[in-house]
Amino acid sequence: MLSMEFIVASTIAMLTAAGIYLVLRARTFPVVLGLALITYAVNVFLFAMGRLAVNLPPVIRSDAAGYADPLPQALVLTAIVISFGMTAVIVVMALRAWLESGNDHVDIEQPGSEGEQ
């Protein structure tokens, strides 16, 4: 039987693998998608770092045996906001680079500036 930990871990692994593959592509759109996938993977990973718990209350109750760790959830919330803003920024910049230079390759064919990623 598949445990919950196994499913979560393999989900993170698949998201990260797909994200890294896409980031290594030469055009900006796959790169943006890849970054989005990586940030999702990171968010799930952060969430899992508080240990997976079933049937534990997140808020204080008098009859609770234990609680789900609230701090990773707060961290994930912050991370989601930041990564969302970042994705918006890079979409705008990619669009502008495309409009100004006419193609959407990530590398720069200019003397001295080596392409990265």
Next chain:
Amino acid sequence: MLVLTAVLGLFVLLYAINGWDKRGRHFHPLFQFQLLGINGAFLTGDLFNLFVFFEILLIASYGLMVHGGGALRVRAGVQYVVMNLVGSSVFLIAVGLIYSVTGTLNMADLALRVPEVAAGDRALLHTGALLLLLVFAVKAALVPVQFWLPGTYANAPAPVAALFAIMTKVGAYSIIRMYTLVFGDGAGEVGALAGEWLVPAALVTLVLGMLGVLAARSLGQMVSFAVVGSMGTLLVAVGMFSPKAMSAALYYLLHSTLAAGALFLIVDLVTQRRGKHADTFSLAPRFIHGGLIAGVFFVGAIAMTGMPPLSGFLGKLLILDAIRDGAVAVWVWGLVLSTSLIAIIGFARGGSTLFWKSTSVEGVLPAERRGGDALPFVSVGMLLGMLVLLTVFAGPVTVYLEETSMQLFAPSGYINAVLGSGGMR
């Protein structure tokens, strides 16, 4: 560090209000945000807050980076953003790993908890610590991940590049903070792990940066590679993790920030006056203010390459002296000295092409746009003046920095100050 940021920020701003800020919107708010992020990253005592402040300074730097526009600059900006987003993801993973095994993110608290981590969780902790080192290395432009810097800095607007000079230092500062306090002596093998990777990587960075200086095809690229090289020098000293080397590293950090900032501004002075030749190493007629700019470039280059009498020389001397007894001393001495020579050759070549050989071409390039000419020179001159002050007052500064590094290597004082008061956690 805050004083350093403020000083650099002030002079860069002085330079920027002379025209650069008019080329695009929202320059000043972004500039202040950037300063906020940098100061926050220096001040924070919490790992996750460090991440948040990194993001603040990065978001602002994205905006500043593409300030003024231009196809090439925007594309370099896209690369820069992609690079840093990947870096941020790695940072979060590292934070998650460290939290999962220690259950805290407060730096002082971490310092107490790290030695107590169960043996089974050690591997996770090591992974987290090394990933964290990788992230800071991205910021500090250390070798396997240094390739974003020359492209970014050479294409960024000059005042922004000058401000970015302190951004690499944020990475170095974070390495110093984390690996003396959290993964310091008490952490056992984790601390040693960082030093093992840091020193060779820093040496390679140094060589690569200075070779880049020699190979650069424009002044902006040359200064960018010089920044990479100086980060190499700095991190060699940091990687030693001894109080003496650390104070030398801090002195060199002060110096290299100011020198890099001044040089980036000088590059812009040259670019503005050479019209279509911009800052490439090509023969072009003389340009106005040539003599004065040549003079300040000469001073800046002396500082950057570490020749006497300016503070670069003292900084390198302190670093070399501090690691005289180490096992890797031969490598460090050999590489630091030979790369200094390479850098001197590189700067001499660039300077003579730009300033001396131009006299063999007839005519004078007309000034492109007139404005207040004094302000840029004032700010460049003040930055160089700070270097001179740093040299003159090297004694008191070194004493102060030695005290600082003593404190860094005796983290119990800091831990008590944070946790003893009961203010946090």
